Amino acid sequence: xxxxxxxxxxxxxxxxGGFSFEVTDVTGTHTVVASDVxxxxxxxxxxxxxxxxxxxxxxxxxxxxxxxxxxxLDEDVPIGDQIADQAHVTITPKTHLG
Numbered sequence: 221x222x223x224x225x226x227x228x229x230x231x232x233x234x235x236x237g238g239f240s241f242e243v244t245d246v247t248g249t250h251t252v253v254a255s256d257v258x259x260x261x262x263x264x265x266x267x268x269x270x271x272x273x274x275x276x277x278x279x280x281x282x283x284x285x286x287x288x289x290x291x292x293l294d295e296d297v298p299i300g301d302q303i304a305d306q307a308h309v310t311i312t313p314k315t316h317l318g
Contacts, residue, residue, distance in 0.1 A: 237256055238255070238256040238257040238258045238259060239256075239257055239259055239300065239304075239305035239306075240253060240254060240255040240256070240257065240305060240306060241253070241254055241257070241303060241305070241306060241307040241308065241309060242254075242306075242307075242308045242309070243270050243274075243284070243308075243309050243310070243311055244308070244309075244310050244311070245274060245276065245310070245311050245312075246310055246311065246312040246313070250274045250275075250276075252270065252273060252274060254266070254270060257299065257300075258300075259298060259299060259300020259301070260298045260300060261298060261299055261300075262295060262296055262297065262298060262299070263283075263284055263293040263294060263295050263296075263297060263298070263299045263302060264283070264295025264296065266284065266299045267282040267283055267284045267293075267295065267311060268282060270282070270284075270311055271311060274311065276311070280313050280314075281313070281314040282311050282312070282313060282314060283295060283311070283312060283313075283314040284299075284309045284310070284311055284312075285309060285310045285311075285312055286302065286303050286307060286308075286309055287307075287308040287309060287310055288307065288308065293309070
């Protein structure tokens with residue numbers, strides 16, 4: 221398993237600091253800790269930055285799923301409105317069935 225605890229470089233956190241959470245890819249082979257993430261960043265932008273940081277395919281749209289609730293995060297809503305500090309999320313390809 222690939223583990224990386226470095227900052228994923230998601231914009232500038234607010235003056236008081238951002239929050240942190242653990243991200244695992246859908247296969248469970250890559251894990252990173254996203255730290256100092258500004259809670260006002262839309263979840264879709266966070267997912268794209270994490271996918272790039274984790275060297276996931278760039279031709280695939282990515283989304284985040286909160287592991288505690290199994291709910292997919294709304295890409296247009298700020299990430300801080302959807303998950304708490306120290307949350308665990310899974311990054312997964314955005315798929316549409318049907």
